[in-house]
Amino acid sequence: MVIYLGIYDMSQRMGRINNYQHFDKGFFGLMDQLVESTKPESFILLEVSYEAILDSGVNPQSLRGSNTGVYIGLTTYPHSDGYSPDVQPDVSGSIHNVIFKTVYNMKNLYASRISFANDFKGPSLVVDTACSSSLSALTLACNDILLGKADAAIVCGTHMLFEPLISQYLYEFGVCSPRGVSAVFDESADGFVRSEAVVAVFLQRRQDSHRMYAQIVSSRMNVDGRKTVGMLYPSADSQEQLMRETYTLSNIDPKRLTYFEAHATGTKVGDPQEVKAIYNAYCATRTTPLPLGAVKSNIGHSEGSSGLAAVNNFGIGGTNAHVLLEPNYKVETSNSFLIAENIPRIVNICGRTEEAVKYVMDFIQNNPKRVTNDFLALLAPVMRFVPCINSGGMPYRVN
Numbered sequence: 001m002v003i004y005l006g007i008y009d010m011s012q013r014m015g016r017i018n019n020y021q022h023f024d025k026g027f028f029g030l031m032d033q034l035v036e037s038t039k040p041e042s043f044i045l046l047e048v049s050y051e052a053i054l055d056s057g058v059n060p061q062s063l064r065g066s067n068t069g070v071y072i073g074l075t076t077y078p079h080s081d082g083y084s085p086d087v088q089p090d091v092s093g094s095i096h097n098v099i100f101k102t103v104y105n106m107k108n109l110y111a112s113r114i115s116f117a118n119d120f121k122g123p124s125l126v127v128d129t130a131c132s133s134s135l136s137a138l139t140l141a142c143n144d145i146l147l148g149k150a151d152a153a154i155v156c157g158t159h160m161l162f163e164p165l166i167s168q169y170l171y172e173f174g175v176c177s178p179r180g181v182s183a184v185f186d187e188s189a190d191g192f193v194r195s196e197a198v199v200a201v202f203l204q205r206r207q208d209s210h211r212m213y214a215q216i217v218s219s220r221m222n223v224d225g226r227k228t229v230g231m232l233y234p235s236a237d238s239q240e241q242l243m244r245e246t247y248t249l250s251n252i253d254p255k256r257l258t259y260f261e262a263h264a265t266g267t268k269v270g271d272p273q274e275v276k277a278i279y280n281a282y283c284a285t286r287t288t289p290l291p292l293g294a295v296k297s298n299i300g301h302s303e304g305s306s307g308l309a310a311v312n313n314f315g316i317g318g319t320n321a322h323v324l325l326e327p328n329y330k331v332e333t334s335n336s337f338l339i340a341e342n343i344p345r346i347v348n349i350c351g352r353t354e355e356a357v358k359y360v361m362d363f364i365q366n367n368p369k370r371v372t373n374d375f376l377a378l379l380a381p382v383m384r385f386v387p388c389i390n391s392g393g394m395p396y397r398v399n
Contacts, residue, residue: 016195045156059383062381068153069120071155129315129321131303131304145205157309167194177192184264185271186266195300197306199305212328218249219246243322259291261311263296266301347399348380350396
């Protein structure tokens with residue numbers, strides 16, 4: 001049997017990750033053979049999780065040995081990785097190399113590798129609920145922190161396209177746009193556009209946080225169960241029920257919602273079902289419009305990591321996830337620049353390269369209106385470096 005597959009445009013409005021082959025393995029204490037045998041997204045996860053901790057104003061070294069959990073959301077496809085066709089039993093090292101490559105590309109190690117490199121002692125797991133994976137992971141992380149099973153958490157979503165045949169299958173199946181256009185909420189919508197994203201957020205209890213972008217008010221998930229229209233068909237009823245439970249059990253008035261970032265893939269089935277759920281759950285008693293947005297219209301659908309790029313999520317198997325966020329309302333005052341403007345300060349900067357140190361120093365020099373008291377307060381603990389046998393270290397320093 002010969003199967004002919006059409007060729008479709010995959011390039012328009014697609015989020016891509018470039019220069020993924022660059023990785024400072026020495027910084028994370030990983031050996032050459034491991035790096036050469038493992039997919040790049042595993043190492044990008046190491047980088048973005050480390051960056052998320054730094055961005056929170058916490059020095060990652062201070063978390064070593066702590067009860068910090070790691071929760072990774074991703075989508076897997078059967079046999080998409082495959083096995084090496086070059087196993088030669090009579091060639092020394094051939095089988096060993098193939099086994100090494102196969103084992104170190106196991107998806108569960110995506111979480112374990114972050115825990116290993118940072119010496120985290122909390123839960124470490126991978127979650128796959130299809131497109132709702134990363135928000136499902138976020139919900140599990142929130143629950144573990146609330147129950148005291150973790151003191152903090154790294155939550156990640158990852159999706160990179162190394163198997164073009166999977167994309168081709170999805171186009172043939174009719175779920176991807178043959179035009180390569182993610183026409184979210186549009187009458188011309190004809191499917192989603194696959195995209196790449198590796199995302200990480202660092203969760204802490206409010207009293208422990210140094211820098212807060214938003215507070216997770218409530219995070220829940222459910223599943224559609226049995227549906228007469230089939231397992232793969234989205235359910236507006238289940239999504240509506242989840243939304244109502246999310247705000248009702250947290251005593252949140254749905255009219256307080258000022259913006260809804262939708263899952264919205266750009267499919268003729270999924271978008272109407274989601275909008276129906278949103279309308280019934282949030283707009284029945286509203287007297288003002290509720291703005292809807294969808295980042296997929298700009299970057300495409302990053303599948304398992306889409307929840308951390310959006311907020312509402314539902315997976316093809318029926319697992320739905322919903323999160324309510326409250327922004328940090330802290331507003332800059334006239335005193336925000338008091339120390340930075342009037343009192344000379346010694347700012348200690350350290351980095352892995354001269355370029356990295358120069359970048360930070362140039363930022364401080366060229367952005368005086370962004371060097372606030374809070375900025376300096378965050379910079380000081382992050383740059384407080386203690387040599388550690390498990391770290392490549394920060395050899396370049398400047399004041």
